[in-house]
Amino acid sequence: MGRVGTPQRRDTRQRRAVLGALTNYEAFRSAQDIHAAVRSGGEAVGLATVYRSLQLLADAGEVDVLRDDSGELLYRRCADRGHHHHVVCRSCGTAVEVKSDAVGRWATTVAEEHGFTEVEHWVEVFGTCAKCARHTS
Numbered sequence: 001m002g003r004v005g006t007p008q009r010r011d012t013r014q015r016r017a018v019l020g021a022l023t024n025y026e027a028f029r030s031a032q033d034i035h036a037a038v039r040s041g042g043e044a045v046g047l048a049t050v051y052r053s054l055q056l057l058a059d060a061g062e063v064d065v066l067r068d069d070s071g072e073l074l075y076r077r078c079a080d081r082g083h084h085h086h087v088v089c090r091s092c093g094t095a096v097e098v099k100s101d102a103v104g105r106w107a108t109t110v111a112e113e114h115g116f117t118e119v120e121h122w123v124e125v126f127g128t129c130a131k132c133a134r135h136t137s
Contacts, residue, residue, distance in 0.1 A: 027093030028074035089129035
């Protein structure tokens with residue numbers, strides 16, 4: 001997701017542990033899942049610290065944030081720190097980062113048609129990945 005500027009952040013062992021917990025997953029994960037993974041890796045860290053770390057990492061463009069159907073925020077390590085969108089599997093949560101200049105042009109055009117300026121946009125596409133589709137057929 002696009003960010004305006006990149007805030008300075010201290011590189012703490014807790015933030016390194018949070019990033020490490022996200023490294024091997026393609027799916028978005030909850031803060032609670034990330035907290036459990038960090039703790040199971042032997043790091044003594046509180047849930048509030050995990051939330052703060054995730055927010056700082058998201059502000060720095062290192063972590064993507066997605067709100068699920070229930071309103072819970074989910075997190076995923078960015079493979080691409082530039083502006084991008086996601087295609088997300090509804091079943092397993094696997095996410096693929098995609099770039100699309102066409103989406104940006106469309107968002108700008110629609111906004112301008114309605115008198116809006118300083119346009120930002122985030123697009124998430126949800127569906128069923130090929131692996132999950134094979135298992136449900």
